[in-house]
Amino acid sequence: MPRPSSAAWTLRALAYTFFALAVFALAGPMPANAQEPTRLAVGTTADVVNLNPLVGNSRSDTWVTNLMYPRLMQMSANGQKEPYVATDWGYSDDGLTAWMELRDDMMWSDGEPFTADDVAFTITAVTEEAIGITAGLVGGSFERARAVSPTRVEFDLTQRDGQFLTNMGFWMPIVPEHVFPEVGQVSEFANDSDWVSAGPFVMTSVERGQRYVLEAVETYPFAPGGRAAVDEVVFRVFPDVNAQALALRAGDLDLIANAIPPAIARALSADPSITLVEIPALGWAHMQYNLERPPLDDLAVRQALAHAVDYEAIRRIALQGQAGSTLSSVISPVLSFWHDDTIEEYTYDPERARALLEEAGYTDADGDGFYDGITFGLLYDQAAAEIANWAQIVRDSSAEAGIEIELTGLERNTYLARARDRDHDIYAGSWSIMEEPAAYLDLAFRDGGFINYGNVSDPEIERLLDEAQAATSPEEALGPVQAIARRINEQVYDNVLYYQEFQFAYNSDRWEGFVPQPSDLLSLVNPLSLASVHPVD
Amino acid sequence: MTEVTQSGIAAEEVQAPADPSPRRRTWRAFRQNPLGMGSLAVIAILAVVSAAAPLIADFPSGYGEEILVGPSATHWFGTDELGRDIFAEVIWGGRISMIIGFAASFLAILIGVTVGITASYAPKLDPLLSMLVDVSLALPVLPLMILVAALVGPSVETLVLVIALFSWPEVARIVRSQALSVTRLPYVDAARTIGGSHLWIMTRHLLPAVAPVIVVAVVLTASRAVLSEAGLSFLGLGDPNSWSWGKILYNAQRSGALTIAWWATLFPSLAILLLVVSATLVSIAYNDARNPKTREA
Numbered sequence: 001m002p003r004p005s006s007a008a009w010t011l012r013a014l015a016y017t018f019f020a021l022a023v024f025a026l027a028g029p030m031p032a033n034a035q036e037p038t039r040l041a042v043g044t045t046a047d048v049v050n051l052n053p054l055v056g057n058s059r060s061d062t063w064v065t066n067l068m069y070p071r072l073m074q075m076s077a078n079g080q081k082e083p084y085v086a087t088d089w090g091y092s093d094d095g096l097t098a099w100m101e102l103r104d105d106m107m108w109s110d111g112e113p114f115t116a117d118d119v120a121f122t123i124t125a126v127t128e129e130a131i132g133i134t135a136g137l138v139g140g141s142f143e144r145a146r147a148v149s150p151t152r153v154e155f156d157l158t159q160r161d162g163q164f165l166t167n168m169g170f171w172m173p174i175v176p177e178h179v180f181p182e183v184g185q186v187s188e189f190a191n192d193s194d195w196v197s198a199g200p201f202v203m204t205s206v207e208r209g210q211r212y213v214l215e216a217v218e219t220y221p222f223a224p225g226g227r228a229a230v231d232e233v234v235f236r237v238f239p240d241v242n243a244q245a246l247a248l249r250a251g252d253l254d255l256i257a258n259a260i261p262p263a264i265a266r267a268l269s270a271d272p273s274i275t276l277v278e279i280p281a282l283g284w285a286h287m288q289y290n291l292e293r294p295p296l297d298d299l300a301v302r303q304a305l306a307h308a309v310d311y312e313a314i315r316r317i318a319l320q321g322q323a324g325s326t327l328s329s330v331i332s333p334v335l336s337f338w339h340d341d342t343i344e345e346y347t348y349d350p351e352r353a354r355a356l357l358e359e360a361g362y363t364d365a366d367g368d369g370f371y372d373g374i375t376f377g378l379l380y381d382q383a384a385a386e387i388a389n390w391a392q393i394v395r396d397s398s399a400e401a402g403i404e405i406e407l408t409g410l411e412r413n414t415y416l417a418r419a420r421d422r423d424h425d426i427y428a429g430s431w432s433i434m435e436e437p438a439a440y441l442d443l444a445f446r447d448g449g450f451i452n453y454g455n456v457s458d459p460e461i462e463r464l465l466d467e468a469q470a471a472t473s474p475e476e477a478l479g480p481v482q483a484i485a486r487r488i489n490e491q492v493y494d495n496v497l498y499y500q501e502f503q504f505a506y507n508s509d510r511w512e513g514f515v516p517q518p519s520d521l522l523s524l525v526n527p528l529s530l531a532s533v534h535p536v537d
Numbered sequence: 538m539t540e541v542t543q544s545g546i547a548a549e550e551v552q553a554p555a556d557p558s559p560r561r562r563t564w565r566a567f568r569q570n571p572l573g574m575g576s577l578a579v580i581a582i583l584a585v586v587s588a589a590a591p592l593i594a595d596f597p598s599g600y601g602e603e604i605l606v607g608p609s610a611t612h613w614f615g616t617d618e619l620g621r622d623i624f625a626e627v628i629w630g631g632r633i634s635m636i637i638g639f640a641a642s643f644l645a646i647l648i649g650v651t652v653g654i655t656a657s658y659a660p661k662l663d664p665l666l667s668m669l670v671d672v673s674l675a676l677p678v679l680p681l682m683i684l685v686a687a688l689v690g691p692s693v694e695t696l697v698l699v700i701a702l703f704s705w706p707e708v709a710r711i712v713r714s715q716a717l718s719v720t721r722l723p724y725v726d727a728a729r730t731i732g733g734s735h736l737w738i739m740t741r742h743l744l745p746a747v748a749p750v751i752v753v754a755v756v757l758t759a760s761r762a763v764l765s766e767a768g769l770s771f772l773g774l775g776d777p778n779s780w781s782w783g784k785i786l787y788n789a790q791r792s793g794a795l796t797i798a799w800w801a802t803l804f805p806s807l808a809i810l811l812l813v814v815s816a817t818l819v820s821i822a823y824n825d826a827r828n829p830k831t832r833e834a
Contacts (some may be wrong), residue, residue: 313600
């Protein structure tokens with residue numbers, strides 16, 4: 001609590017305010033008032049764009065809608081799927097039928113039971129209307145869903161797909177069939193009033209760009225006592241992370257939903273009333289080389305690029321040590337089951353990069369210090385603080401190796417559009433959750449894949465992907481998945497720089513009992529966490 | 538204002554040999570104004586420092602081990618979130634800020650003066666050009682600048698063009714109103730009577746008459762352009778490959794250093810403040826010096 005200093009006499013009015021507050025504080029805490037609702041204020045930097053959980057895909061969208069529309073499974077710290085609403089699941093022997101058992105005590109907040117019909121409705125809508133990334137993850141093999149009983153759903157598949165259940169279980173929020181419109185109009189549904197929730201909270205009011213208020217529901221079986229300990233959760237939008245951190249320190253916010261930039265984390269860690277929680281990312285930050293832009297189709301050039309990045313400086317300076325190495329593999333060590341620690345890590349070695357380029361016949365005829373024709377644009381999102389920082393380190397360390405990198409830091413929407421059109425030499429970005437290798441490798445490295453920013457088209461990888469996806473158990477998929485990662489590493493299709501240790505901050509003078517979950521998508525604002533958090537006694 | 542300038546112009550045309558020329562009288566009056574001279578000195582120092590940046594500090598690149606450390610003997614202005622020297626960033630940033638400021642101002646003046654003089658000299662074009670100026674002045678400049686810069690992609694050239702494209706209407710309006718009063722003077726009619734071409738009349742008789750206004754406009758437009766550049770860079774639309782004062786501020790905001798490292802924002806802000814205030818004071822002092830009423834006072 002700041003105290004008025006003697007020099008502050010000009011701010012007399014302010015001093016009086018502080019004095020009044022001090023007296024108030026000395027008088028001791030107010031007796032707990034039964035009518036006074038407990039309220040948790042959560043800060044986000046971006047506004048909620050879409051309240052339809054099937055359509056919304058920004059982090060803010062997910063944080064808010066996660067509290068109302070449950071996913072069927074949850075994720076452990078190493079990315080494995082665990083029971084949540086679904087208690088058990090599996091595949092038939094031929095792999096063409098999948099089944100899932102659900103809890104029997106789930107209710108929607110309007111009193112309707114949560115049943116297998118809701119699950120069947122949701123997946124039918126998602127696949128028929130091809131809504132969002134979920135459709136991409138499950139649409140390929142899904143044929144039909146049947147609610148055989150209120151607590152059991154069966155899915156007919158067109159082909160063996162060992163990732164179908166876990167992809168759907170984690171990535172697809174379930175929406176109420178009795179509230180949402182019929183299949184065909186679901187993606188158009190704005191869901192901007194009269195919300196119905198099967199999570200710990202239900203939204204009661206929305207002020208776009210300002211605040212989103214959610215109240216506790218009485219029927220959430222996962223919370224101790226069947227109800228969240230706080231009465232109200234308020235998401236407040238702070239467009240600037242600096243202002244957000246100030247609000248947390250001033251006590252206007254109780255929790256910041258987004259990960260804290262390293263510089264602020266350092267300052268916040270000195271504040272005794274604020275606790276920082278470290279959560280490893282399930283994704284990674286990387287650069288992808290566009291193979292359709294010569295000379296990036298030349299393996300030697302890509303290898304030279306990989307040896308021209310000062311990885312250590314990026315992790316230590318740009319990320320302030322809050323990052324780990326994935327051994328240049330597209331499977332981070334956080335995914336302990338899948339990770340392969342025998343892959344050879346790229347090292348920063350400008351001499352070797354030069355040697356590789358010279359061996360491949362590149363020269364510096366014009367004497368400008370860069371090999372001729374070895375000039376690349378590096379596309380990134382100017383607003384992503386960490387990436388913008390390490391992009392500069394990449395440029396400077398590449399220059400040491402005679403490689404010219406031109407930074408193309410763009411405004412977010414322009415950046416996304418350019419990446420979507422594959423209008424870049426080198427793409428820099430980061431993934432939030434990459435937990436199911438067979439699924440994400442397919443999106444990122446199959447020819448025409450949704451996020452194949454390198455335009456990779458490699459028959460060997462496609463063959464291994466088919467093999468991994470046909471496997472109905474993780475053990476069976478392990479071999480091909482690791483082989484894909486090895487091939488990507490050898491061919492430098494992707495250069496993974498680090499996985500981040502996210503830092504999240506909350507006011508620990510007031511609150512305790514958060515349940516951290518992996519990645520910045522779940523972090524401290526996941527439904528279980530906000531249902532469990534309670535005021536410090 | 539108009540009358541005053543007219544008398545100045547009239548004096549110039551007469552070229553009384555006994556009297557010092559208006560230019561010299563203006564300069565003498567300007568020299569006696571300490572605020573104007575001081576500001577001119579500040580601008581000169583900033584320009585010299587920017588031009589001599591390579592001699593003063595290394596181009597800020599790479600990274601340093603001391604992250605967000607306050608001002609010290611080794612880092613006069615402290616360090617930023619990658620441990621780079623903010624003093625060097627401000628010095629090198631001044632280069633780009635001033636280059637953009639003057640290039641954009643030059644372009645804006647070029648367009649503005651052309652449009653302004655044409656409008657004043659050609660009565661048939663005047664309504665059209667005036668409407669164009671009015672419409673341009675009514676546009677919401679910042680959102681449009683952001684839109685264009687975002688679509689085209691950030692670079693120094695983009696910034697110069699964007700800022701110039703949205704700064705010329707004000708110049709055009711001032712020049713037009715100034716030139717309008719001159720086109721009705723007898724000597725312009727005389728020039729026309731002796732068979733002077735339109736271009737000759739516009740460049741040899743109208744342009745000199747509005748020159749003082751242009752001088753003021755150059756200085757003010759340049760300082761506004763520096764501000765616009767800082768604004769666009771602060772919004773993340775600056776050139777990622779070079780330094781500018783706005784970019785230092787943007788880096789501080791983006792990395793979260795805004796509230797924890799005062800030095801990361803104070804020094805670039807001071808540089809912007811110094812340049813803009815000096816430019817404004819110089820133009821005021823010049824105006825005063827040119828004006829016989831204030832000159833004699």
